Amino acid sequence: MPLMPKRVKHRKSQRGRIKGKATRGNRVVFGEFGLQTLQGGWVSAATLEAARVAATQYLRNEGRLFIRVFPHKPITSIPLETRMGKGKGEPEYWAAVVKPGTVLFELGGVGADAARICLSRMAHKLPVKVRLIKRQTA
Amino acid sequence: MTEKLSVEIRKENGKHAARRLRRSGNIPAVLYGHKEETVPLTIKGEDLSRVMRHGARFVELIGAVSDTALIREMQWDTYGVELLHVDFARVSADERVRREVAIELRGEAPGVRAGGVVQLILHSVDIECPAMAIPDKLQLNINHLELEGVLRVSDLSPPENVTILTDKESVVVQCVVPLEMPEEAAPAAEAIEPELIGRKAEPEEGEEGVEEK
Numbered sequence: 001m002p003l004m005p006k007r008v009k010h011r012k013s014q015r016g017r018i019k020g021k022a023t024r025g026n027r028v029v030f031g032e033f034g035l036q037t038l039q040g041g042w043v044s045a046a047t048l049e050a051a052r053v054a055a056t057q058y059l060r061n062e063g064r065l066f067i068r069v070f071p072h073k074p075i076t077s078i079p080l081e082t083r084m085g086k087g088k089g090e091p092e093y094w095a096a097v098v099k100p101g102t103v104l105f106e107l108g109g110v111g112a113d114a115a116r117i118c119l120s121r122m123a124h125k126l127p128v129k130v131r132l133i134k135r136q137t138a
Numbered sequence: 139m140t141e142k143l144s145v146e147i148r149k150e151n152g153k154h155a156a157r158r159l160r161r162s163g164n165i166p167a168v169l170y171g172h173k174e175e176t177v178p179l180t181i182k183g184e185d186l187s188r189v190m191r192h193g194a195r196f197v198e199l200i201g202a203v204s205d206t207a208l209i210r211e212m213q214w215d216t217y218g219v220e221l222l223h224v225d226f227a228r229v230s231a232d233e234r235v236r237r238e239v240a241i242e243l244r245g246e247a248p249g250v251r252a253g254g255v256v257q258l259i260l261h262s263v264d265i266e267c268p269a270m271a272i273p274d275k276l277q278l279n280i281n282h283l284e285l286e287g288v289l290r291v292s293d294l295s296p297p298e299n300v301t302i303l304t305d306k307e308s309v310v311v312q313c314v315v316p317l318e319m320p321e322e323a324a325p326a327a328e329a330i331e332p333e334l335i336g337r338k339a340e341p342e343e344g345e346e347g348v349e350e351k
Contacts, residue, residue, distance in 0.1 A: 021216040061316035101216035137240040
């Protein structure tokens with residue numbers, strides 16, 4: 001089941017604007033390798049789930065996957081062939097708002113080759129350009 | 139051997155001057171410590187790349203300033219590609235300094251052959267050592283790590299003169315049975331909405347709540 005909040009203060013939110021680059025959540029901190037976005041955008045909960053399933057199928061219970069973003073934002077839409085007006089549409093799905101530089105996923109406990117293949121399979125599912133990064137050593 | 143780094147005094151301050159400097163291939167830096175004056179510096183990008191390539195942490199500054207210093211902090215851009223700024227702290231060669239050093243696992247755990255997964259919990263430890271002898275990394279042998287076993291900071295064997303400051307009981311690595319992760323996404327039978335904070339269901343409507351509309 002895709003990720004979504006358990007409790008929210010409001011059912012709908014305004015669209016907002018993505019300004020600037022990520023100044024937090026832009027380094028690998030839990031695992032050894034990560035997928036960092038090069039573009040900003042909305043990543044839906046279904047997309048995150050698809051990437052997670054792709055990783056799980058490849059890893060086969062080896063290593064550990066960390067999902068670094070959470071879909072907090074409700075995205076609404078109005079049905080097809082509906083006349084304009086009558087208020088804002090109903091929530092359709094949940095999305096994570098990502099700025100360029102955000103680390104979406106991290107992998108730990110696997111070798112460099114396996115991590116590269118796994119993260120590249122996950123990257124195919126994503127709507128933003130990403131790159132593979134390694135943990136910066138202390 | 140100590141790496142030598144040629145530096146110049148930086149006359150202009152501020153973000154615009156720093157950006158101009160970076161465009162011309164230089165890196166802004168600063169030297170401080172030992173209760174002496176703070177000195178803004180400029181370093182050539184290629185010189186700093188050479189020092190970083192060699193993994194040096196203790197450098198000898200030559201040129202406008204003659205001193206020995208420790209690379210205290212490096213600031214990177216959002217993507218971790220471009221170096222923005224470097225902090226140098228004045229230290230003498232025999233002075234003891236505190237640093238964070240990465241942990242590297244060596245060997246193959248027998249627990250993996252028994253179906254376990256090795257999880258590195260602590261990626262680095264704080265150490266105190268002479269400035270001249272900062273280790274690149276501390277190695278931890280996992281050849282005796284059985285399934286459901288753990289290795290702690292006390293199992294690390296640091297070189298001579300190196301004191302580990304991190305709590306000795308902290309777990310560094312463990313070998314655990316892998317968690318079964320659901321492979322396929324469960325089909326969403328119906329759109330489930332999250333609970334609304336501050337909105338309570340009316341008592342006569344029972345469990346159906348107010349979100350039914």
